[in-house]
Amino acid sequence: MKIAIAGSGAMGSRFGYMLHQAGNQVTLIDLWPEHISTINTKGLSVESAGEQKFVRIPAAFPEDVHADFDLILLFTKAMQLSDMLKKIAHLLTENTAVLCLSNGIGNLENIQKVAPDIDLLVGTTLWTSELVGPGSVILNGSGYIEFQAIENVSHETVNKINDVLNAAGLNARPSNNVLLSIWKKACLNGVLNTLCTILDCKIMELNKSQYTSVLTKRIVAEFEAVAKAKDIPLTAELALKTIDASLAPDQAGDHYPSMHQDIASGRRTEIDYLNGAIARMGKELNIPTPTNTLITELIHAREDIAVKN
Amino acid sequence: MKIAIAGSGAMGSRFGYMLHQAGNQVTLIDLWPEHISTINTKGLSVESAGEQKFVRIPAAFPEDVHADFDLILLFTKAMQLSDMLKKIAHLLTENTAVLCLSNGIGNLENIQKVAPDIDLLVGTTLWTSELVGPGSVILNGSGYIEFQAIENVSHETVNKINDVLNAAGLNARPSNNVLLSIWKKACLNGVLNTLCTILDCKIMELNKSQYTSVLTKRIVAEFEAVAKAKDIPLTAELALKTIDASLAPDQAGDHYPSMHQDIASGRRTEIDYLNGAIARMGKELNIPTPTNTLITELIHAREDIAVKN
Numbered sequence: 297m298k299i300a301i302a303g304s305g306a307m308g309s310r311f312g313y314m315l316h317q318a319g320n321q322v323t324l325i326d327l328w329p330e331h332i333s334t335i336n337t338k339g340l341s342v343e344s345a346g347e348q349k350f351v352r353i354p355a356a357f358p359e360d361v362h363a364d365f366d367l368i369l370l371f372t373k374a375m376q377l378s379d380m381l382k383k384i385a386h387l388l389t390e391n392t393a394v395l396c397l398s399n400g401i402g403n404l405e406n407i408q409k410v411a412p413d414i415d416l417l418v419g420t421t422l423w424t425s426e427l428v429g430p431g432s433v434i435l436n437g438s439g440y441i442e443f444q445a446i447e448n449v450s451h452e453t454v455n456k457i458n459d460v461l462n463a464a465g466l467n468a469r470p471s472n473n474v475l476l477s478i479w480k481k482a483c484l485n486g487v488l489n490t491l492c493t494i495l496d497c498k499i500m501e502l503n504k505s506q507y508t509s510v511l512t513k514r515i516v517a518e519f520e521a522v523a524k525a526k527d528i529p530l531t532a533e534l535a536l537k538t539i540d541a542s543l544a545p546d547q548a549g550d551h552y553p554s555m556h557q558d559i560a561s562g563r564r565t566e567i568d569y570l571n572g573a574i575a576r577m578g579k580e581l582n583i584p585t586p587t588n589t590l591i592t593e594l595i596h597a598r599e600d601i602a603v604k605n
Numbered sequence: 606m607k608i609a610i611a612g613s614g615a616m617g618s619r620f621g622y623m624l625h626q627a628g629n630q631v632t633l634i635d636l637w638p639e640h641i642s643t644i645n646t647k648g649l650s651v652e653s654a655g656e657q658k659f660v661r662i663p664a665a666f667p668e669d670v671h672a673d674f675d676l677i678l679l680f681t682k683a684m685q686l687s688d689m690l691k692k693i694a695h696l697l698t699e700n701t702a703v704l705c706l707s708n709g710i711g712n713l714e715n716i717q718k719v720a721p722d723i724d725l726l727v728g729t730t731l732w733t734s735e736l737v738g739p740g741s742v743i744l745n746g747s748g749y750i751e752f753q754a755i756e757n758v759s760h761e762t763v764n765k766i767n768d769v770l771n772a773a774g775l776n777a778r779p780s781n782n783v784l785l786s787i788w789k790k791a792c793l794n795g796v797l798n799t800l801c802t803i804l805d806c807k808i809m810e811l812n813k814s815q816y817t818s819v820l821t822k823r824i825v826a827e828f829e830a831v832a833k834a835k836d837i838p839l840t841a842e843l844a845l846k847t848i849d850a851s852l853a854p855d856q857a858g859d860h861y862p863s864m865h866q867d868i869a870s871g872r873r874t875e876i877d878y879l880n881g882a883i884a885r886m887g888k889e890l891n892i893p894t895p896t897n898t899l900i901t902e903l904i905h906a907r908e909d910i911a912v913k914n
Binding site: 491494495496497501502504505506507508510511514586587590591593594596597598599600601 | 800803804805806810811813814815816817819820823895896899900902903905906907908909910
């Protein structure tokens with residue numbers, strides 16, 4: 297299959313690499329010049345299980361790519377989605393399906409605003425990845441993908457995409473309730489990513505404090521209340537089960553989550569699509585969300601202080 | 606005057622030094638072995654305006670001090686007050702006045718529980734100081750002291766203490782409403798210390814984010830509500846005026862506040878006597894304090910993760 301990765305950061309590079317290894321014709325699209333030139337000159341460096349490989353996959357700026365793709369994997373941060381969609385508008389033909397696996401609440405609405413007529417699928421994934429420098433990723437652990445056709449996508453196309461993803465070992469499965477999965481993942485990130493960023497710690501270190509569970513319950517209760525008002529069947533029980541599983545001693549990562557990496561590197565975070573989305577919707581719906589509001593403000597303050605001018 | 610400093614950390618060392626320079630007979634009491642031995646062998650290192658001095662002031666553990674003091678300055682962290690008072694019980698004679706300038710809400714009640722009959726004065730100070738290692742402080746800026754007799758202290762004693770403090774350049778003034786000053790200071794610290802700790806920044810860096818003012822207003826509004834219920838005339842207007850003054854570009858410190866230093870050094874903080882006191886009293890009084898509650902929990906979580914075992 298001809299596949300473009302639109303947004304080839306940590307996760308995009310992982311998916312591009314795995315799909316390429318499975319024999320697909322992959323193009324990595326990104327906006328970071330050093331990343332693109334490093335991949336094109338040395339190959340994409342992939343470190344996994346202590347082994348490092350350099351893999352030849354073409355990388356380019358959006359405007360330099362001219363081809364018909366069967367599938368475009370949209371993998372930018374939530375706040376860069378609209379911009380990326382505009383930059384790849386020339387690639388969005390009627391034979392091209394677009395699958396967005398970006399984290400966060402509100403992506404579907406954002407995509408439909410910018411590109412209302414595309415063949416759209418959205419989903420979520422529990423795969424992780426770490427971008428350690430231009431052209432270089434470290435892959436740890438395993439994950440899965442849930443995805444669902446939203447508009448203009450046939451059952452056959454869903455199956456074809458599902459087969460391609462599974463042939464690459466990505467553990468994909470079509471879902472009938474992908475919004476629940478997206479909200480569940482946003483809630484997971486709204487707890488683990490956000491707390492690790494504010495508390496300046498690795499995921500496994502969250503287990504060192506009994507306050508992690510107190511704070512988690514406060515955050516999750518507000519996700520539940522807003523989800524209920526939005527007809528998303530995300531219960532606190534379900535969210536806590538996912539979070540507890542990620543914090544289990546044999547699962548909890550010995551790494552800083554991506555939001556912590558964003559702040560450390562002076563970048564903006566996707567907080568407005570996690571806790572910030574709950575705060576914003578809570579305000580619209582008249583549902584009190586003091587915890588997610590305060591957490592969003594604290595992360596924005598950290599961004600302002602850490603961000604490179 | 607014969608003066609003991611009970612708790613000779615950053616602030617205690619500054620006060621001990623200034624009172625010693627003014628000709629008083631000062632003894633530094635502390636619990637940190639390296640601090641005491643360094644002071645006794647090399648002298649207390651005092652760096653001020655780029656100049657470093659070594660000053661000979663005796664330092665000792667509480668149990669090694671046996672003398673009649675006219676004044677004991679109690680200067681531990683709020684959570685160590687009770688313990689220090691028990692350790693210096695043999696020094697609390699009827700000719701000894703005790704002045705507590707420790708930060709935080711609830712110190713007076715704690716002291717009265719442990720040592721109900723002492724000649725007690727409490728106060729607050731805007732002096733600052735930084736302990737950079739055992740036996741070594743850096744002094745920056747200026748400040749003042751407000752203090753008030755609480756029990757068993759004559760007008761003459763108040764005046765005598767006031768004169769001694771002022772002769773040492775400490776800008777003291779007796780107050781009739783020291784609880785207001787203590788709450789105002791606790792609110793100042795509950796904003797600046799706490800935000801700098803959570804946001805991992807220096808006081809001057811708070812000015813880099815517009816969210817500082819949003820967060821400040823949330824914290825202060827709850828201080829005001831609880832103060833009102835406790836008959837302390839602390840208004841949000843008054844608190845914000847003090848905070849704004851400390852954040853003015855020519856005033857905002859190019860340093861990490863003490864709570865940030867505590868976390869960085871793996872020590873517990875005095876959060877339970879700042880935002881935590883508001884959360885606790887709010888709960889007792891049925892006043893909503895979601896901001897101070899969450900901030901207290903976040904700081905405790907940071908302590909648990911950072912603290913040295």
